[in-house]
Amino acid sequence: MAGDLDPAALPAAEDPPERQADGTSTSRVAANRARRAVERHKMVTMLVAGATEREVAEALTAERERSGQGGRVTEARVSKHLVKLLERWEQSDLSQVDNLRAVQIKRLEAMIRRLNVELVGSGKVRLGVVDRLAKYELLLARIAGTEKPQQHVHSGTIDHRLDREEVDRLEQVWLASVEGTAEEILDAELVGSGETSG
Numbered sequence: 083m084a085g086d087l088d089p090a091a092l093p094a095a096e097d098p099p100e101r102q103a104d105g106t107s108t109s110r111v112a113a114n115r116a117r118r119a120v121e122r123h124k125m126v127t128m129l130v131a132g133a134t135e136r137e138v139a140e141a142l143t144a145e146r147e148r149s150g151q152g153g154r155v156t157e158a159r160v161s162k163h164l165v166k167l168l169e170r171w172e173q174s175d176l177s178q179v180d181n182l183r184a185v186q187i188k189r190l191e192a193m194i195r196r197l198n199v200e201l202v203g204s205g206k207v208r209l210g211v212v213d214r215l216a217k218y219e220l221l222l223a224r225i226a227g228t229e230k231p232q233q234h235v236h237s238g239t240i241d242h243r244l245d246r247e248e249v250d251r252l253e254q255v256w257l258a259s260v261e262g263t264a265e266e267i268l269d270a271e272l273v274g275s276g277e278t279s280g
Contacts, residue, residue: 121155122163122167124138124141124145125142125163128141129160135160135161136157138155139154139156139159139160142155143155183225186225187222187226190218191222193218194215194218194222197211197214197215198215201215
């Protein structure tokens with residue numbers, strides 16, 4: 083019976099590795115992915131611990147040299163990874179908030195429906211139910227963002243400039259008023275402009 087085994091049915095001792103389209107083996111690609119994942123984890127760990135991007139880059143470069151992998155990790159790469167990580171975290175946080183908001187809205191809508199049925203079915207006006215219903219609807223509006231209309235604030239600046247000639251003229255009138263000739267200056271200007279005081 084031992085001699086009945088077909089040698090073709092057994093796996094070969096040294097199967098050649100599967101190849102990617104560019105000729106690299108899939109096991110090598112997987113190893114590189116795993117190495118990069120470990121490096122990213124170390125980057126995040128060091129950054130959370132308070133290391134600067136330069137310190138992280140230097141530590142990872144030294145570790146690559148010790149392991150014989152070679153290559154240099156730059157500050158730019160650490161910074162780029164940090165930005166991508168923060169964007170990913172922000173997106174996941176936003177989706178979690180949206181999911182939580184949707185769940186809360188569904189719960190409140192169900193409670194409002196139940197209170198409406200209770201209010202209509204009783205045949206009496208029960209102020210406690212009406213009050214609770216109003217509070218739930220306000221809470222629903224607050225969660226949905228429709229509690230009050232959004233206010234838009236418009237701002238700007240207005241530049242007040244006086245004509246230099248006007249300033250000089252007013253200054254002369256003021257100085258002349260001390261001397262009693264202010265009326266003469268104003269009359270002279272009005273006559274010169276074609277207007278007369280009369």
